[in-house]
Amino acid sequence: MTIYRSSKGNFEQHEEVEIFTDKYVSNVNGIASFTATGNKYFGAPGKPPVNTITNVVVEFRTKQTGYNGEFGFDWLRIDDGALTTEKAYEVCIEGGYEAPNGKAPHRDTNTSFETGEAFKALQKEYKQIVIARTSTTSKKYYVPWLNLFPKPVSDSTVVSTGPKPPFEAELRMLIDVEGTDPPDQIRIAFDAKYFTIDGKDGTDRNPVLIMDKIIGAKREVPSTIKITCIDEFSVDQEIKVYSYPKDSLSKPLATQMVLRKLAGKIIVGANKNTSKIGKTPAVNNRKTQKIVLVKVKTNINGVIGGDITGVFTPREKVNLQNALYQALIFGDIKDKDSSGRDIILDVTADINFKAGGKYISGGGILRTEPTLNTYMRTLINANTANAYIDCFYVFMFGINDSSNRVGGRVEDIGKKSVVLYKGRDNFTLNHEVLHGLSLYHTHADGVVDKPNQKYVYTHANVDSTKATDNIMSYQPDGKTSWYWQWKIIRKNV
Numbered sequence: 014m015t016i017y018r019s020s021k022g023n024f025e026q027h028e029e030v031e032i033f034t035d036k037y038v039s040n041v042n043g044i045a046s047f048t049a050t051g052n053k054y055f056g057a058p059g060k061p062p063v064n065t066i067t068n069v070v071v072e073f074r075t076k077q078t079g080y081n082g083e084f085g086f087d088w089l090r091i092d093d094g095a096l097t098t099e100k101a102y103e104v105c106i107e108g109g110y111e112a113p114n115g116k117a118p119h120r121d122t123n124t125s126f127e128t129g130e131a132f133k134a135l136q137k138e139y140k141q142i143v144i145a146r147t148s149t150t151s152k153k154y155y156v157p158w159l160n161l162f163p164k165p166v167s168d169s170t171v172v173s174t175g176p177k178p179p180f181e182a183e184l185r186m187l188i189d190v191e192g193t194d195p196p197d198q199i200r201i202a203f204d205a206k207y208f209t210i211d212g213k214d215g216t217d218r219n220p221v222l223i224m225d226k227i228i229g230a231k232r233e234v235p236s237t238i239k240i241t242c243i244d245e246f247s248v249d250q251e252i253k254v255y256s257y258p259k260d261s262l263s264k265p266l267a268t269q270m271v272l273r274k275l276a277g278k279i280i281v282g283a284n285k286n287t288s289k290i291g292k293t294p295a296v297n298n299r300k301t302q303k304i305v306l307v308k309v310k311t312n313i314n315g316v317i318g319g320d321i322t323g324v325f326t327p328r329e330k331v332n333l334q335n336a337l338y339q340a341l342i343f344g345d346i347k348d349k350d351s352s353g354r355d356i357i358l359d360v361t362a363d364i365n366f367k368a369g370g371k372y373i374s375g376g377g378i379l380r381t382e383p384t385l386n387t388y389m390r391t392l393i394n395a396n397t398a399n400a401y402i403d404c405f406y407v408f409m410f411g412i413n414d415s416s417n418r419v420g421g422r423v424e425d426i427g428k429k430s431v432v433l434y435k436g437r438d439n440f441t442l443n444h445e446v447l448h449g450l451s452l453y454h455t456h457a458d459g460v461v462d463k464p465n466q467k468y469v470y471t472h473a474n475v476d477s478t479k480a481t482d483n484i485m486s487y488q489p490d491g492k493t494s495w496y497w498q499w500k501i502i503r504k505n506v
């Protein structure tokens with residue numbers, strides 16, 4: 014709710030004065046009531062007018078090439094025509110989890126959405142703004158979610174592997190202008206305490222302008238923007254786009270503020286951590302997940318020169334860091350011991366890892382054996398005096414498993430223990446770790462009956478063009494994650 018302050022009969026409003034001025038005047042004569050002495054507040058200023066988007070629409074997207082999941086950006090994929098390769102989610106979504114209940118309008122007792130319900134629920138994962146104009150197919154603007162770390166935090170973070178936390182996001186923009194006159198100006202507004210865009214503070218002296226403002230259908234703006242988070246904040250921030258209608262720029266500044274129209278928005282997630290003060294609990298908007306990468310050394314035939322040690326690739330470690338950064342989580346990856354040596358678990362003398370043993374088939378491949386993860390955890394803890402007991406465990410074998418198509422296995426959904434095999438790719442590690450942090454696949458593996466299976470899409474093996482590029486899909490190079498997934502992951506870190 015917007016707060017208005019009374020001072021000797023003059024009213025001030027704390028935000029968006031330009032939009033609500035008339036409203037509060039009518040409230041003074043109407044339903045307004047005062048609930049405090051000293052500084053006076055309206056108890057019920059009435060509903061603020063709904064912000065709508067009208068003749069100019071600016072949407073934000075990641076770059077089609079050059080974005081590899083380095084920061085978290087989630088938007089509801091709609092039909093961008095040829096401007097975005099991904100299909101609209103309305104045509105890809107197949108279902109999702111819905112708690113059974115006996116109340117209208119959902120009298121069903123199953124755990125799945127009925128036809129059409131999943132997309133309706135998915136839309137609600139995004140803040141929406143009405144697009145109030147006739148010549149548009151979409152009547153709603155879905156505000157995207159962006160996660161960035163503050164630059165000072167990123168700068169001071171020591172990473173053992175992979176990139177530092179992202180504090181910058183380069184985004185492309187799609188613009189659509191209708192009407193008879195192009196706007197005087199399209200400008201991006203944001204809090205200069207927390208951001209710069211293209212190195213500018215966005216003030217009247219250094220405005221951030223979108224130069225493409227001609228009338229026409231949706232197209233890509235020729236230039237991208239680079240948003241830099243320069244300081245941390247405790248509440249979500251909004252980056253807004255305004256269009257200034259024809260002849261408005263010749264008016265006084267206060268009038269311009271009234272005349273300008275919202276054209277787009279991004280919400281940037283709160284990224285400040287605060288300590289406990291008195292009874293106010295600590296807040297961790299940025300989280301840390303410790304992860305230990307263990308190389309497993311085997312010699313399944315017991316021959317000299319037969320040692321095989323698993324190897325982590327630089328790219329899979331980067332992909333893992335990025336996947337966590339998307340949810341504002343720092344993956345504190347430990348791939349060296351306290352002496353700076355690789356962390357190696359030597360099982361060359363363990364009979365369970367000999368051909369024909371408990372975990373290795375006669376053919377020399379790992380058996381699909383449900384106790385493998387727990388056994389590995391027991392071994393590493395014993396060998397290291399529990400040095401990594403608070404970590405997410407990742408064990409890397411240099412040999413394949415019984416199904417060459419499987420690159421790795423999580424102990425269970427929500428269990429922080431993963432084994433990886435030789436026949437994986439650079440997108441197995443991040444996928445399996447997110448399973449360990451409680452994410453399910455983004456397609457149905459059977460009956461959808463777990464609350465965390467919130468939405469499921471077409472299986473990549475059925476139609477890869479409708480399978481999304483989510484890390485939890487079976488796309489060979491899935492790189493993105495979504496706002497609703499960030500909430501699940503963060504609860505389990």
Ligand SMILES: [Zn+2]
Pocket residue numbers: 444448454
């Ligand atoms: Zn999986």
